[in-house]
Amino acid sequence: MPQQQKLAWFMLAVCLVVLIVYLGLLPFIGAGRATAAFALLSACAFSGLFYRKRAGRVNFDERDRDIHATAVKVAAGSVYLYFVACSLVMAQVRSAAGSVPIDWLTRMAWFGALVLLGSWSLAALVLYARGVRLDSN
Amino acid sequence: MAERLNNSIRRLRFENGEMSQAELAERTGVTRQTIIALEANRYAPSVVLALRIARVFDVKVEEVFSLENGRTERR
Numbered sequence: 001m002p003q004q005q006k007l008a009w010f011m012l013a014v015c016l017v018v019l020i021v022y023l024g025l026l027p028f029i030g031a032g033r034a035t036a037a038f039a040l041l042s043a044c045a046f047s048g049l050f051y052r053k054r055a056g057r058v059n060f061d062e063r064d065r066d067i068h069a070t071a072v073k074v075a076a077g078s079v080y081l082y083f084v085a086c087s088l089v090m091a092q093v094r095s096a097a098g099s100v101p102i103d104w105l106t107r108m109a110w111f112g113a114l115v116l117l118g119s120w121s122l123a124a125l126v127l128y129a130r131g132v133r134l135d136s137n
Numbered sequence: 138m139a140e141r142l143n144n145s146i147r148r149l150r151f152e153n154g155e156m157s158q159a160e161l162a163e164r165t166g167v168t169r170q171t172i173i174a175l176e177a178n179r180y181a182p183s184v185v186l187a188l189r190i191a192r193v194f195d196v197k198v199e200e201v202f203s204l205e206n207g208r209t210e211r212r
Binding site for chain 2: 058131
């Protein structure tokens with residue numbers, strides 16, 4: 001398995017763990033404090049370990065680069081759509097109040113990070129499984 | 138128009154002393170998974186990689202890769 005594919009599985013696992021911990025804490029300590037679960041995203045800092053150089057072994061090649069580039073486009077598109085959707089929902093829900101609570105914005109940003117990492121991971125995993133074909137051009 | 142890139146890497150490997158995918162990967166500077174994806178026609182390589190592969194087998198790049206026209210007539 002390519003190192004980047006391992007990284008994608010790792011990132012996806014981190015995102016799922018964060019989501020599970022957040023939803024697990026939510027009924028007990030409330031939405032505000034449950035955002036502490038997002039601290040687990042710091043585990044992504046270990047992603048550099050997947051690209052450690054080892055003698056006689058290629059860690060990252062042109063196929064990984066192509067897959068990364070496509071996955072970044074998918075992730076950027078997903079985050080854009082997510083924030084547009086959030087803005088529309090907030091505008092509808094809070095139109096009477098005329099303002100949005102600051103903790104909503106904090107949570108929106110944290111979930112945005114989840115969408116970014118999760119969609120990158122999913123796109124990368126799908127591309128590794130499906131391949132990058134010329135006949136798709 | 139859909140075109141499909143075919144290659145003869147697997148055949149060429151066996152004609153060149155049953156070269157392993159790992160050896161070809163090492164000589165072309167890519168991962169073994171990329172060679173696997175190429176042989177399965179799941180990846181279209183860059184021109185540089187195509188030329189490197191051809192150089193390893195000491196053949197022209199056209200002997201390794203070919204375009205198959207998958208166009209279907211529509212009326």
